[in-house]
Amino acid sequence: MLIGHTGRQPEVRYTQSGAPVANFSLATSERYTSKTGERVDQTEWHKIVAWGKLAEICQEYVQKGTYLYVEGKLQTRSYDDRDGVKRYVTEIRAMEIGLLERKPGLESAGGEPPIDSLPPETGGGGDDEVPF
Numbered sequence: 001m002l003i004g005h006t007g008r009q010p011e012v013r014y015t016q017s018g019a020p021v022a023n024f025s026l027a028t029s030e031r032y033t034s035k036t037g038e039r040v041d042q043t044e045w046h047k048i049v050a051w052g053k054l055a056e057i058c059q060e061y062v063q064k065g066t067y068l069y070v071e072g073k074l075q076t077r078s079y080d081d082r083d084g085v086k087r088y089v090t091e092i093r094a095m096e097i098g099l100l101e102r103k104p105g106l107e108s109a110g111g112e113p114p115i116d117s118l119p120p121e122t123g124g125g126g127d128d129e130v131p132f
Contacts, residue, residue: 005068006064074092
């Protein structure tokens with residue numbers, strides 16, 4: 001489970017069979033005080049991949065800077081680069097994504113504003129319902 005901001009607009013492509021796949025980055029931040037009393041902000045970037053209907057939802061509702069809840073699993077895959085060298089990449093395959101809102105002026109002990117509400121399940125529901 002990750003909570004953070006998107007680094008760019010999701011890029012949606014389609015497989016040869018027509019299945020949509022969305023790729024985007026997500027930044028998660030941690031704020032703490034070091035042993036010397038210095039305030040430290042640390043940001044990690046994650047590659048997110050969403051498939052099927054979830055990819056289409058990302059394309060419609062997610063943009064650069066969107067505050068998101070992402071639940072998924074780690075997935076490592078390999079590919080050959082232009083020079084024929086085998087490369088590996090680890091991504092998070094999103095199983096659930098929810099839009100979150102920040103409450104201005106409120107911060108938790110970790111430095112992040114509290115979550116307004118956790119998202120409902122993205123699966124199920126009718127086609128006319130927004131899944132998050």
